[in-house]
Amino acid sequence: MGMEEGSFPIDEAAQFSSTPCFDRKQLGGWITFPFITATMAGLTLAAAGWNSNLIVYLIGEFNVKSIDAAQIWNVVNGCTTMFPVLGAIVADSFLGNFSVIFISSLFSLLGIILLLLCSTIGSLRPPPCDQNGSTSCITPSKPQLSILYLAITLATIGVGGTRFTLASMGADQFDLPQHQWSFFNWYLFTLYTATAISATVIVYVEDSVSWGWGFGICAAANVVGLVAFVAGSRFYRHVKPKGSPFTSLARVVVAAVRKRNVVVSNKSEDYYHRADGGVAAIHTGTFKFLNRAALITEGDTKPDGSIAKLWKLCTFQEVDDLKTLIRISPLWSTGILLSTPLAVQMSLATLQAITMDRHLGSHFKIPAGSMLVFIFVSSSLNLVILDRFLYPTWQKITGRFPPPLQRIGIGHALCALSMAVSAVVESNRLKKAHNIGTNSIVPMSVLWLVPQLALAGMGEAFHFPGNIALYYQEFPAALKSTATAMEAMTIGIAFYLSTAVVGVVQRETRWLPNNINEGRMDNVYWVCFGLGGANFVYYLVCAWLYKYQGLAKVADESNG
Structure with missing residues (x-):
């Protein structure tokens, strides 16, 4: 998938195999x-x-x-x-x-x-x-x-x-x-x-x-x-x-606060840059109050040019790293409400499956816990289709690879649509349950859950790799491992929020009793659809306002 230029080069493998040291x-x-x-x-x-x-x-x-x-x-x-x-x-x-x-x-x-x-x-x-x-x-x-x-x-x-x-x-x-x-x-x-x-x-x-x-x-x-x-x-x-990058980010905040009364300069030479002599560009248009952390004042440096007080002076690169995190944080936050409805759907789908007809033929019965496999199968198949067919076609037509923000946006829309499908399917399941008695297995095939799970998987194929690629390229170099884990963090917060949502629904409504055939789980899905729709609008605003940093250079190199 996308490996035409670098798929296991033979000469590289030979180089390693023939060189013991x-x-x-x-x-x-x-x-x-x-x-x-x-x-x-x-x-x-x-x-x-x-x-x-x-x-x-x-x-x-x-x-x-x-x-x-x-x-x-x-x-x-x-x-x-x-x-x-x-x-x-x-x-x-x-x-x-x-x-x-x-x-x-x-x-x-x-x-x-x-x-x-x-x-x-x-x-x-x-x-x-x-x-x-x-x-x-x-x-x-x-x-x-x-x-x-x-x-x-x-x-x-x-x-x-x-x-x-x-x-x-x-x-x-x-x-x-x-x-x-x-x-x-x-x-x-x-x-x-x-x-x-x-x-x-x-x-x-x-x-x-x-x-x-x-x-x-x-x-x-x-x-x-x-x-x-x-x-x-x-x-x-x-x-x-290289030591905790979060310490340097905290130093930027502390140094900026300590120098809050110092006038910000537009001259590059007034700021402290990297020890290797590299000079970062001075961007004063955004969050310029943080620039004070790298502004050199009396007593900030030693005679040899090194920093005298670590919590009073930072490099401008460290300032720029913090700015990068601040710029991308609104986009990152949209992933929380994207994943919260999905987390609710994943847990409730298993409970739905337990109450439905899970037989395939007369001898095989689908395990309830296996229903989530349709999310993963859908994601895997769509990743192949996107990487081998859709994205290359897009690149031929437009002359560039689909940017991460567009891929993530499509994922948002598909996940919201998945919630609407879940609500419709659950409404039909409840009608059948009420017709035969709420303590019986509903005479409705568990395969009716497949469309909503397949849509969720298709959405993940768009937004999951898009988010990881965006964070890895846009985050500061010192935070590369943390960058890929940021997507996991949004999902983790979403699972906690989904637990809170289900808890509130249980406490304040009768939608989720222990016997779900006596509840209104379809209403829960409609609430999730509303959350997903509102979050999609929020994402569009954040994406429209965001300006690529690291990916701008990468895109130029790739298109070249």
């Missing part, structure tokens, strides 16, 4: 791609294997109520997508990407092993609800819940420390932006494909064979991913951490 500058390139991809595939198979079916596992094995299980799933996914930000900060500031990925993979393996023990040792979970024909359910004990939550926490930390840190490490292996963009497409393709396989094959094993076998496969996949990652270590280009 090669120069550090030769490290990286497409020779690292198989190792990083195999790592991504193994770890994603492991993570999706336990996460995709978590709602069903909590309801069936730990006797958790349906809406509560959906809420726990939302919180877990929020943590899964928030932890990458912490992992990226640690990678950028202290340990580097390789160490963070290796340590996180071990955490993931430990968590999955604990889940395996919970599923195979009877004393670690409560008896099933239907034991001896009883209609009451025994809630899990505190020790049982403690072990369960410890397992989920360790596995979640593992996912958070690897998923987006692998994206940054993979992009670090390439010098050309076009190759980085190709890597991001293949990275997401691997992510969605592995998730789809896991959400079907492993989830089927968990539902039809045993939870022990399912979690055992997850543990084996985790080990394969970890081994593949370590096996490629001699080829990786390792970017050394």
Whole structure:
């Protein structure tokens, strides 16, 4: 996908294979791609294997109520997508990407092993609800819940420390932006494909064979991913951490406040620039009050030209880095309300599937936790179509590659449309449920959920890689790992918000009872459609006002 110029060059591979001791500058390139991809595939198979079916596992094995299980799933996914930000900060500031990925993979393996023990040792979970024909359910004990939550926490930390840190490490292996963009497409393709396989094959094993076998496969996949990652270590280009970039950003704010009474200058020589002699352009039109942080005043520098007081003087590059983050923050915020309805949809779709006819033929029954696979399949297929056909056609017609902001905007529109389709389908499901009795399985095929999930996946194929490419190119160089994790952060916040939204709806309305056949989940979807529509308008305003920084140069080079 998009790799015509740099797809595994033969001469590059030969160079590495024939040189036992090669120069550090030769490290990286497409020779690292198989190792990083195999790592991504193994770890994603492991993570999706336990996460995709978590709602069903909590309801069936730990006797958790349906809406509560959906809420726990939302919180877990929020943590899964928030932890990458912490992992990226640690990678950028202290340990580097390789160490963070290796340590996180071990955490993931430990968590999955604990889940395996919970599923195979009877004393670690409560008896099933239907034991001896009883209609009451025994809630899990505190020790049982403690072990369960410890397992989920360790596995979640593992996912958070690897998923987006692998994206940054993979992009670090390439010098050309076009190759980085190709890597991001293949990275997401691997992510969605592995998730789809896991959400079907492993989830089927968990539902039809045993939870022990399912979690055992997850543990084996985790080990394969970890081994593949370590096996490629001699080829990786390792970017050394340069200390916390957030410290320098905080210094800019403090220095600007301390010099708030100093008059801003328009002369470049009045500002402190990089120690290597590079001079940044002085942009006084936007956020010029921050320029004071780099303005040289008496006592700010030593006789040798170095900074005398770190919290009173910064380089102008550090000032410009903070400005970049401020400029892009409105666009970043639109991703939160984009992902919130999607998070609600993902958790509620599983509950819908449980109440619907899931038979395909007379012998096969679709696991409820596998329904989300249609999002990942749709995303994978559309990524291929977009990268191999639509985007090249666009480039031939317009003379340029579709800018990220346009791709993201299309994703916003498709995701909002997905909510409207969800509402219509749920309204029809409720009508059938009321006709036959709310305690029965609704005589409506679970495949009616496919269109809304496919639309959501199509939207992700547009906005997800578009956002990652935008952040990676627009963020300051010191924040590259954090840049790719910023997309994860929006999703994490969205899962937390979706938990809050569902909680408010439960408390203030009767739309989401424990038996969803007695509620009005269609109204929840219409609310999500309204949020998505309003957010789309907000995005259009932000995109119209935004001016590309890093991508402007890249676009010129690519078109040239």
